[in-house]
Amino acid sequence: MPKIKKTKIVATLGPATSKKEVIVDMIKAGVDVFRINFSHADYEDVKERVAIIREINAEMETNIAILGDLQGPKLRVGVMAEEVVVAPGDEITFVTGKPFEGNSERVYMNYAAFPKDVNPGERILLDDGKLMFEVISTNKKDKVRAKVIQGGPLKSKKGVNLPNTNISLPALTEKDVEDAIFAISLDVDWIALSFVRHSQDIIDLQNIIKEHGKHKIPIIAKIEKPEAVENIDKIVSYCDGLMVARGDLGVEVPAHEVPLIQKKLVLRAKKARIPVIIATQMMETMITSLTPTRAEVNDVANSVMDGADAVMLSGETSVGNYPVEVIEKMASILSSVENSELIIVPQEPPHIRTNRYITKSVCYHAAIMANEIKAKAISTLTNSGYTAFQISAWRPSSYILVFTSNRRILTQLNLLWGVKAFYYDKYVSTDETIEDVNVIACKKGFLEQGDMLISLAAMPIKDKGMVNTLRVTEIKTCNI
Known part of the structure; x- marks a missing residue:
């Protein structure tokens, strides 16, 4: 019987993970999704890495997914001419326009609308909140005068970060649009959008995907702004997954508020039946x-206990000294806690009668029944992947085996x-297809003689419609 961790690992690619051998070792250690961080991405490098991952998928018969992560509106100061240390009470002017080398009196800001957006009394945080300033005045054109509240090296x-300011910059910058079109051309499995504030940010990216893509690419909304937390219900209605990006979130809101926001x-996300990734500084010392x-x-264990679908590594795998060892360590933590009885999944059956109500209800009852009868696996035939999202959200103790003729979703589902x-593409009759699928599950080592299995299917099977059938089988023989 294969020992498979159920919580997924997302690993960021970078200089430390550019060689095929290292990527293979990371997959063997437990990586499920590779993240391309477009804040630091060279297009030629990205093309090469994507080709390597797809080559490995073909060679090893794996379904490792690729997540393109857009930078979003990243505000930065310019280059400093000399070593500058600011102390509380000092005053400094932030200047937009043409870039220049900064000093202890003036510093360049790359965000042109900065003087228009900020107001006196608002905070400016630098370097992950290590430095803190308060706006004294703005000429609303190109200069903002600020006083140092918390000092240090600039x-x-x-x-x-501007936690109190309503920024006029869209979540999708010009760079993001370019990067998104490039990611779409590579047919990535997921796209993450940084600094989401409103549902419109998601809609804008959906429109770019529709215009430039051959397929729907699901979108992960990165929650790292207080506005996103306030607007979460509307954002969840449009996105396909969430990422709790605790780095910027912990700067934009007081750090002590982040744990409850995470929960x-x-x-x-569980209520919406969409996957959620916990990110930032999970294994930073590694x-x-x-x-x-x-x-x-x-922290990693508690993220799993909270109900995360995936945990993410950033610098640990992109620039770290031990990209394979950190995956092994993380996988061992996940395996040791994810089956704990202390993890409580909110068990509220679907009650909103949408056109997919029957499918939702069948998936819910399959997960409950699997736990009751101690079924070894739930198998489902799907063309869109919808049933996989639904069953995964209920966290059954059984394996979730998904069979599809849609190659496009094979890698996408690897995040769930x-x-x-x-x-699987041999859809004949219901009986034959389910028998066939059971044989594959036995072959792959997920089922043994005497195991209980729950099979979900749409009848008639050739129509590939919505799931409407649940069948319980005891495996009589696993002779392949």
Whole structure:
């Protein structure tokens, strides 16, 4: 019987993970999704890595997914001419327009609308909140005067957060549109949108995908702004997954509020039956150390206990010294906690009678029944992947085996908790197809003689319609 972790691992590609051998070792260690961070992406490098991953998928018969992560409106200061250290009470002017080298009196800001957007009394945070300023005045054109509240070294090209400011910049910058079109041309499996604030941000990206893509590419909304937390219900109505991006979120809102926000966002995703990824600093010390801290181990474990579909590594795999070892360590944490009885999934049956109500209800009852009869697996035939999302959200203790003739969704589904997808295109009669699928599940080692199996299908099977049938089988023989 294969030992398969159900919580998925997303690993960021970078200089430390550019060779095929390293990528193969990471997959063997437990990676399910590779993230391309377009904040630091060279198009030729990206093309090469995507080709390597697809080559490995063909060679190893894996379905590793590719997630393109758009940078979003990243505000930064310019280059500093010299070492500048600011102290509380100091005053400094942020200047837009033509870039220049900054000093202790003036610093360049890359965001042209900055003077128009900010107001006196609002905070400016630099370098992940290490430096804090308060706006004294703005000429609404090109200069903002600010006072230092929390000092320290003011370094070149550091990121800027404006937690109290209503930014006029769209979530999709010109760079993001270019990057999105490039990602679509590569047929990536998922696209993540940074600094989402409103549902319109998602709609704008959906329109770009429709215009430039051959297929629908699902969108993950990265929640890292207070407005996104406030507008979460509308955002969830349009996106296909959430990412709790705790780095910028922990700067934009007080850090002590992030743990509860994380829990609320996971619950909201579960209610919407969409996957949720927990990201940022999960195993940060393993960038340079072979051993994570106890707090990091606890953080990864607690994210699983909260109900995350996936946990994400950033610098640990993109620039870290131990990209394979960090995956092994993370996979061992996931395997040790994900089957705990302490994890409670909100069990509220679907009650809104949409046109997919029957399918939702069948999936819900399949997950409940699988736990009751201790079924080893739930198998489902799907063309769109919808049933995989539904069953995964209920967190059954059984394997979730998905069979599809739609190659496009094989890799997409690899992000979902507990889902294992297989290519299957012999739709004959219901009985023959289900028998056939059972043989494959036995062959792959998911079922043994005497195991209980729940099979979901749409009848008539050739029509590939919505799931309307649940069947319970005891495996009489697994002789292949």
